């Protein structure tokens with residue numbers, strides 16, 4: 001057993017006996033400056049070993065002992081280990097904000113770097129505490145693009161450490177995430193090293209370039225496509241399709257649009273051309289569909305507004321909130337049912353999905369309307385199907401019988417497909433609602 005472990009053992013035992021002060025009183029001032037082989041003092045080791053409670057007790061003891069002689073305390077707290085790490089660095093990574101606040105009071109260079117060029121923001125990104133990250137960022141105005149000697153930004157480090165909560169906040173803070181280290185590697189290469197799918201997906205959604213080549217001439221995409229061990233990532237990214245440049249675009253959220261509106265408009269016009277007998281039936285069902293469509297498009301899905309929009313993150317943290325429960329973009333305190341929609345840029349209560357066909361989110365407040373709308377699409381496709389069936393082999397505007405019949409069959413097939421697709425969606429939707437009601441009741 002090394003001398004330091006032995007010492008810590010004694011401290012823990014004494015601590016339990018509440019005779020820690022008596023034990024420490026016997027020690028000379030130099031005791032707190034003594035270092036082990038790695039160059040770490042006793043306080044340093046306690047912090048590394050996560051003995052936070054003992055650390056704070058000793059800290060309070062030291063403040064009392066050196067109240068007449070604060071310079072000694074400054075000296076004790078500003079020691080470097082062999083890798084030029086200081087207490088402030090380690091406490092940033094550990095993420096305990098109250099311990100960090102003890103140390104920062106006596107820190108004489110908050111921007112000091114270790115031997116790899118890490119500042120405290122880099123260290124905070126290693127741990128997974130967004131409170132620590134945002135506290136440092138806002139209080140000392142650290143640059144989120146600051147680089148280590150290897151050219152890494154805090155986002156690189158959070159990605160390789162799998163610090164998902166910090167990644168969330170860094171993505172909010174950084175407008176450009178195609179930042180590269182000295183090996184020409186962007187954060188997605190680092191995310192690949194940690195293998196965390198969630199982080200990779202978040203980077204892609206934020207628009208990272210997956211074709212950027214590193215200094216070995218390999219891009220992220222090439223790496224995952226040429227190595228079998230990354231098959232699971234390719235599978236997970238299956239929800240994306242690629243654009244002309246070979247970058248991923250989300251298939252599910254392709255913007256706010258009128259697809260639904262046009263889809264039925266064209267179907268109605270064509271079926272009207274082949275059969276005018278049911279003009280009014282067609283007109284009425286289409287008008288109702290359009291009214292429902294615009295109602296839904298302009299409806300409020302359940303937008304949640306923030307009580308903190310004018311409050312800084314620093315104030316929120318100082319009030320004692322855990323901000324990983326907050327949406328980084330809207331500053332609202334998320335619950336189990338709220339979720340941020342990246343297409344609309346809002347947090348939605350009871351978020352179900354963002355519907356690109358309509359161009360609005362579907363949430364708790366417009367779910368009823370959405371179900372009515374889907375049911376009406378089902379009804380409408382039945383009407384169109386019926387009309388096309390009736391006009392089969394009738395000659396109206398189009399004089400070519402064969403062409404007429406081909407068009408009729410085409411419409412019927414489209415109606416059938418719409419019916420199946422919408423029916424499936426309606427079923428899922430009703431299942432979700434029932435599940436939610438069940439969750440609330442139980």
Ligand SMILES: [Zn+2]
Pocket residue numbers: 327328329330331339340341345346347
């Ligand atoms: Zn949000």
Ligand SMILES: [Zn+2]
Pocket residue numbers: 341342343344345353354355360361362
């Ligand atoms: Zn949305």
